[in-house]
Amino acid sequence: MIIKSFAPSPLTTGLQALVNRLQPTHPQYHQLQQELKNKEAGDYGEQYVMKELQQIALLNDCYILHNVTLPSVLPMQIDILLIVPNAIILLEIKNIRGIVHFKNDPRQLIRTSDSGEVHVFTHPEVQLEQYMQGVKHFFNTQQVSIPIYGAVVFPFNNVNIHREDGRLPIIMAKELPIFLHKHLETSKETKTMADIKNIILSHLKHRTPFPLCTYYQIDASALQRGVYCENCGRFGMQKLKIGWHCQMCQHRCRDAHIQSLKDYYMLVGETITNRECRDFLMIESEHVAKRIVQKLQLPRNGSNKNSRYQLSGLLVNR
Numbered sequence: 404m405i406i407k408s409f410a411p412s413p414l415t416t417g418l419q420a421l422v423n424r425l426q427p428t429h430p431q432y433h434q435l436q437q438e439l440k441n442k443e444a445g446d447y448g449e450q451y452v453m454k455e456l457q458q459i460a461l462l463n464d465c466y467i468l469h470n471v472t473l474p475s476v477l478p479m480q481i482d483i484l485l486i487v488p489n490a491i492i493l494l495e496i497k498n499i500r501g502i503v504h505f506k507n508d509p510r511q512l513i514r515t516s517d518s519g520e521v522h523v524f525t526h527p528e529v530q531l532e533q534y535m536q537g538v539k540h541f542f543n544t545q546q547v548s549i550p551i552y553g554a555v556v557f558p559f560n561n562v563n564i565h566r567e568d569g570r571l572p573i574i575m576a577k578e579l580p581i582f583l584h585k586h587l588e589t590s591k592e593t594k595t596m597a598d599i600k601n602i603i604l605s606h607l608k609h610r611t612p613f614p615l616c617t618y619y620q621i622d623a624s625a626l627q628r629g630v631y632c633e634n635c636g637r638f639g640m641q642k643l644k645i646g647w648h649c650q651m652c653q654h655r656c657r658d659a660h661i662q663s664l665k666d667y668y669m670l671v672g673e674t675i676t677n678r679e680c681r682d683f684l685m686i687e688s689e690h691v692a693k694r695i696v697q698k699l700q701l702p703r704n705g706s707n708k709n710s711r712y713q714l715s716g717l718l719v720n721r
């Protein structure tokens with residue numbers, strides 16, 4: 404059963420906003436656009452494997468979690484974590500197409516795309532070993548000893564894999580039932596799965612790379628300002644008494660500013676002042692800007708003109 408369901412990675416959502424607000428003439432535009440494509444493909448692969456896992460009857464009583472980060476001295480972002488009787492299984496999903504070569508000494512993943520372009524990636528085995536060590540260390544600190552297994556999973560058959568000998572299994576998504584069966588057969592339950600689940604859920608870390616202008620060293624003044632029209636894809640919707648109006652396509656939307664404030668949070672900063680809000684949403688009236696942030700019930704630090712409104716709440720439960 405799924406206890407932490409699939410959600411697009413914050414970096415994907417942030418990159419979508421960034422690419423949308425950046426002019427195609429910006430020097431980093433094409434690199435960011437490519438990075439966004441890779442991230443979207445990665446998310447798509449993870450979502451697909453989550454769906455496949457849900458179909459596996461063997462896992463009905465086990466726990467499935469998407470995107471897990473636990474306290475660790477090493478960087479950790481586990482694509483999928485499974486809690487099965489007396490074991491934890493980590494899956495590293497790689498949605499890469501083309502010809503991939505797993506090279507040893509040093510370990511690298513080299514991909515040749517259909518057009519002949521060569522890219523070098525971190526070897527997923529190295530990543531996975533690091534996560535397995537991190538999880539093992541985490542459970543040691545919890546005084547829990549549990550076997551940890553891992554596999555690199557390619558979701559689709561659009562890849563031609565060449566591999567020298569390696570340490571961890573590399574499998575296709577369709578092989579997951581066989582792979583899992585092996586681990587579920589040999590395990591003897593010593594610590595209940597519910598205990599493991601509770602330990603993990605109470606220690607989950609939520610890390611985001613925001614604000615992306617800092618992350619990618621982009622001057623925020625390069626971003627297109629204004630409220631985005633979801634109908635025609637232009638910026639600069641006009642504020643009406645109630646809602647927003649696009650002069651280009653006549654589309655009206657009541658809450659169009661919310662996405663723009665989310666963009667601001669993901670790209671520029673965690674908090675916003677009245678002036679920054681007017682500037683980013685391109686509205687003139689101080690009073691209108693005040694009403695917007697007040698209506699959203701954003702937590703406020705400071706008083707009067709120096710008030711800064713906290714935007715982080717916009718990304719959850721809305």
Ligand SMILES: [Zn+2]
Pocket residue numbers: 632633634635636637649650651652653654
């Ligand atoms: Zn429009």
